[in-house]
Amino acid sequence: MPFCPKCRYEYVEEIDVCCDCGEKLLDKLPDEINCSEIKVKWKPLQTLPGRIYAEMVKEVFDKKGIPSLVRSTFFSSAYGTRGISGDTTTIFVPEDRFEECEEIITQMFNHI
Numbered sequence: 001m002p003f004c005p006k007c008r009y010e011y012v013e014e015i016d017v018c019c020d021c022g023e024k025l026l027d028k029l030p031d032e033i034n035c036s037e038i039k040v041k042w043k044p045l046q047t048l049p050g051r052i053y054a055e056m057v058k059e060v061f062d063k064k065g066i067p068s069l070v071r072s073t074f075f076s077s078a079y080g081t082r083g084i085s086g087d088t089t090t091i092f093v094p095e096d097r098f099e100e101c102e103e104i105i106t107q108m109f110n111h112i
């Protein structure tokens, strides 16, 4: 999976330039390699309607010291219309902290 070295987002295979900053995507980020080395089992938490939500969730997880991966799918990124049609973001968290994360995310979106 290609990653943007600046925004640290993962993209689908067909995309090779970041739709946010225009940076050329890399095959892997050093951080992600470390993550797989310690054999974290990532579990997809929830599909969010956009990256803004994912950023909010990730920030909360970061504060609590929970590692998380954000994976975005931009269906229409090639045409520069991101956000208009399908723009979904999925957050992956370690399997052993899944329930904790699920609770956080539920609480967060109850408050909005």
Ligand SMILES: [Zn+2]
Residues within 6 Å of the ligand: 004, 005, 006, 007, 008, 018, 019, 020, 021, 022, 023
């Ligand atoms: Zn980028």
